Amino acid sequence: MELSKKEVEHIALLSRIEITDQEKENFSHQLNDILNYVGKLTEVNTDTVSQTARVNELQNVLAEDKVEKSVVSREALLSNAPDKFDEYFKVKTVLE
Amino acid sequence: MKVDFLDELTINTASEMLLGGKITSIELTEAYLDFIESKDKEINAFVTVDRDGAIKQACEADKRIASGKRLGKLDGVPIAIKDNMSQEGVRTTASSKILENYIAPYDATVVSKLKVAGAVILGKTNMDEFAMGSSTETSYFGVTKNPWDLERVPGGSSGGSAAAVAADMCVASLGSDTGGSIRQPAAFCGVVGFKPTYGAVSRYGLLAMASSLDQIGPFAKNVEDAEILFEAIVGHDKMDSTSCDFKYEKLEAKKDLKGIKIGIPKEFFESGLEDNVRKSVENAIGEMKKAGAVISEVSLPHTPYALATYYVIMPAEVSSNLGRFDGIRYGLSVQGKDLLDGYLKTRAEGFGSEVKRRIMLGTYVLSAGYYDAYYKKAQKVRTLVKKDYDEVFKKVDVLVTPVTPTLPFKIGEKASDPLAMYLSDVMTVPINIAGVPALVMPCGIVDKLPVGLQIIGKPFEENKIFQIAGVCEKLIS
Numbered sequence: 001m002e003l004s005k006k007e008v009e010h011i012a013l014l015s016r017i018e019i020t021d022q023e024k025e026n027f028s029h030q031l032n033d034i035l036n037y038v039g040k041l042t043e044v045n046t047d048t049v050s051q052t053a054r055v056n057e058l059q060n061v062l063a064e065d066k067v068e069k070s071v072v073s074r075e076a077l078l079s080n081a082p083d084k085f086d087e088y089f090k091v092k093t094v095l096e
Numbered sequence: 097m098k099v100d101f102l103d104e105l106t107i108n109t110a111s112e113m114l115l116g117g118k119i120t121s122i123e124l125t126e127a128y129l130d131f132i133e134s135k136d137k138e139i140n141a142f143v144t145v146d147r148d149g150a151i152k153q154a155c156e157a158d159k160r161i162a163s164g165k166r167l168g169k170l171d172g173v174p175i176a177i178k179d180n181m182s183q184e185g186v187r188t189t190a191s192s193k194i195l196e197n198y199i200a201p202y203d204a205t206v207v208s209k210l211k212v213a214g215a216v217i218l219g220k221t222n223m224d225e226f227a228m229g230s231s232t233e234t235s236y237f238g239v240t241k242n243p244w245d246l247e248r249v250p251g252g253s254s255g256g257s258a259a260a261v262a263a264d265m266c267v268a269s270l271g272s273d274t275g276g277s278i279r280q281p282a283a284f285c286g287v288v289g290f291k292p293t294y295g296a297v298s299r300y301g302l303l304a305m306a307s308s309l310d311q312i313g314p315f316a317k318n319v320e321d322a323e324i325l326f327e328a329i330v331g332h333d334k335m336d337s338t339s340c341d342f343k344y345e346k347l348e349a350k351k352d353l354k355g356i357k358i359g360i361p362k363e364f365f366e367s368g369l370e371d372n373v374r375k376s377v378e379n380a381i382g383e384m385k386k387a388g389a390v391i392s393e394v395s396l397p398h399t400p401y402a403l404a405t406y407y408v409i410m411p412a413e414v415s416s417n418l419g420r421f422d423g424i425r426y427g428l429s430v431q432g433k434d435l436l437d438g439y440l441k442t443r444a445e446g447f448g449s450e451v452k453r454r455i456m457l458g459t460y461v462l463s464a465g466y467y468d469a470y471y472k473k474a475q476k477v478r479t480l481v482k483k484d485y486d487e488v489f490k491k492v493d494v495l496v497t498p499v500t501p502t503l504p505f506k507i508g509e510k511a512s513d514p515l516a517m518y519l520s521d522v523m524t525v526p527i528n529i530a531g532v533p534a535l536v537m538p539c540g541i542v543d544k545l546p547v548g549l550q551i552i553g554k555p556f557e558e559n560k561i562f563q564i565a566g567v568c569e570k571l572i573s
Contacts, residue, residue: 008456015415015459016422017452018440026449031457033515038404041473044480051475052482054308054338055531056295056555061337076201082429089424092435 003032099127102264107321110267111169114161121161121172125154125216128174132218132265140240141250141260143179144187145219150174153216160214169324171214176266178257179220180227181312182301183207190303191235192225194421194428194446204301205336206270206312206329213328218266221256225448226418227277227305229253230520233511234450241507242284244545248504251281254315258285261315268316268325272302274309275406276499276524279536282315283499283548286538288322288565289315293555294531295340297326298333306413307338309406309528319537319565326558342556347563354388356564359492363399364523368501376540376547377498383571384496394492396484401477402526407518408461408474409529414451415458421446453514478529485530489554494564498523499536499548523550533558535565539572 003011008028012019019027074087083090099119113119129147136142157172177183180190182200184207189195203211210217224234232240232255240255242248243263250259254271258281261269271278273291282289290313297312304310314325323346332341360381365374385391423429423442430445432438447455461470488495500520510517527534532555539549549568553561 003460011456011460011463013440014463015452015455016419016436016439016443017447017455018444019452023449023452027453027456030453030514031460034407034457034518035460037515037518038407038470038474041401041404041408041470041477044398044401044477046473046476046480049476049479051472052479053475054294055482056293056338056340058338061334072202079201080198080426082423082427091424092432092438094435 003028003035099123102127102131105267106317107169107173107267107324110173111171114172115166121154121157121216122151124172125150125174125218128218128266135263135265138241138246139243139259139263139265140238141221141256141263141265142176142219143189143191143222143237143256146186146217149186150216150218153211157214157216167212167214170210170328172216173267174216174218175210175325176218176221176257176260176269177207178223178254178269178271180223180272180303181207181270182303183217183220186220188220188303189236190226191223191237192446192448192451193236194442196236196428198426200301202301205298205333207301209329215328221254221260221269223256224253225451226303227253227272227274228414228450228454230276230280230517231505231507231510232256233507234448236448239507242504244286245504248506248545249284251284251504253277255281257315258282258287258289261285261287261317268314268321270312270325270329271315272310272312273528274305275410275528276521278313278315279499279524279534279548279550280521282536283546284504286541286546287315287317288319288535288537289313290322290326290535290558291527291533292326292330292558293533294528295338296342296533296556296558297329298331298336298339300333300335304417306410307417308413309410319535319562319569322535323562340556345559347559350563350567352387353384353564353567356389356494357492358384358389358391359394359488359495360391361394361396361399361488361495361497363396364497368522369498370502372542373498373500373502373547376542377496377549380539380549380568380572381496384568387567387571392492394488394495396488396526398477398480398484399526402481402529403518403522405474405477405481405529406521406525407457408470409478411454411458412462412471413458415455415462418451418455450514481526482530485532493553493560495552497550497552499550500524503542503545503547527552531555533561535561537565537569
């Protein structure tokens with residue numbers, strides 16, 4: 001499988017990263033190198049093998065349906081916001 | 097008082113001096129801060145030095161010690177933490193431009209545990225951007241130099257934490273390890289580094305990279321210090337749903353290795369391993385044998401596939417975790433003509449090349465049509481890698497291997513070839529894939545550069561690793 005420049009453009013858009021023509025060129029070579037390398041996984045027969053998403057067995061964690069005060073205040077959480085309005089994060093218009 | 101013995105200080109010695117009134121935490125902390133100010137001009141191990149905060153913490157420690165309310169061995173001892181762990185009120189950048197001015201609004205669990213233990217936090221150490229790299233060369237704040245040879249890398253991604261300990265700019269430090277980010281820099285800088293079992297230490301407040309692999313662990317000048325720091329941070333935390341209910345029980349120190357079964361996985365000694373690294377490690381194994389260990393060759397047959405597995409799973413998780421950097425809630429924000437354009441521009445300007453590469457790789461392997469071929473396949477091979485470890489630990493207590501195939505490489509040597517850089521992780525990555533604990537300690541010096549040894553244990557048997565490493569330390573030095 002070879003990644004074309006057009007595919008790299010598409011992946012960049014899905015990744016929400018604007019890339020330059022030079023980056024398209026570089027990334028398509030580099031990503032192809034890496035994908036060729038990881039292609040060696042096809043050598044392993046996994047027909048009867050199940051997937052591992054995590055290595056330790058987790059148990060479902062249940063909590064009482066009770067309101068607890070957040071350890072971090074709203075003010076503190078808003079303190080790094082690039083743009084805010086009253087007690088809210090401000091974003092560009094989503095609906096016209 | 098003139099403090100000219102920073103190179104001799106360990107957690108234990110510093111702690112005894114503080115308790116015995118030979119020095120105050122303020123004196124010790126100021127000595128470190130002054131030393132950092134001069135020494136770090138050449139090393140660049142710190143992104144942020146928190147002078148005021150450290151002095152305040154030291155002052156409180158002195159009060160506690162003077163009034164007989166000492167909190168323990170770490171009380172008043174100056175340490176450093178990697179800059180991907182949140183510390184309230186202190187800049188936390190993950191060495192990325194996108195977080196250049198981010199002030200963490202809360203403490204990571206490891207940070208609050210260290211504060212509860214009374215440790216003085218000197219500052220935040222340099223790293224590869226978002227922990228993505230093996231050399232600290234991807235840091236937005238410039239490369240960290242290896243204190244053994246300023247033309248070489250300290251390893252990565254926790255290169256700043258390793259170099260800070262090696263150069264005596266702190267007594268000990270914390271790093272994080274996703275595919276070797278504590279162990280490879282520990283080997284390159286000649287210090288002890290430890291990656292606990294997945295789930296042993298809470299990651300709440302750690303800037304996530306790949307959540308099924310990330311663990312926090314200590315760097316120290318000796319095995320005992322690493323264990324002290326580990327004991328301070330281990331334990332269940334309801335804020336990290338993957339943290340385990342695990343109580344650490346330290347084992348008594350041993351004099352020799354009689355009856356200890358050590359496996360040598362042959363796959364770690366095959367092609368690619370430099371002769372001088374091999375010799376140092378084999379020499380250490382010889383010493384363990386003399387001390388009574390039962391050495392046997394074992395096989396972890398899926399080792400050659402672990403790195404490929406990692407470079408699918410890790411970027412997939414990275415692409416998801418770094419989706420949060422949108423220029424809206426925190427961090428760099430570049431205005432666009434609409435919402436989408438703002439995302440595109442913010443992330444283009446805020447992330448460096450390696451981060452972009454991994455987000456794109458992860459996006460690709462998770463995308464429709466490729467998910468089965470890459471992601472699902474890698475998750476299945478992960479099962480096989482883990483099974484290798486389950487099987488081998490039925491026969492042996494620990495495994496001993498090299499850490500890196502080579503000595504520390506030169507700055508710039510691998511920076512333009514991502515795949516060559518990835519291949520330097522070949523001996524550390526399988527341990528994260530399997531989720532088992534591993535400690536790295538110095539085992540020799542070749543061409544004036546340190547060589548490391550890796551001791552790998554069963555899940556949640558970190559106490560046995562520390563016990564064995566404690567004996568090895570005496571054998572090898």
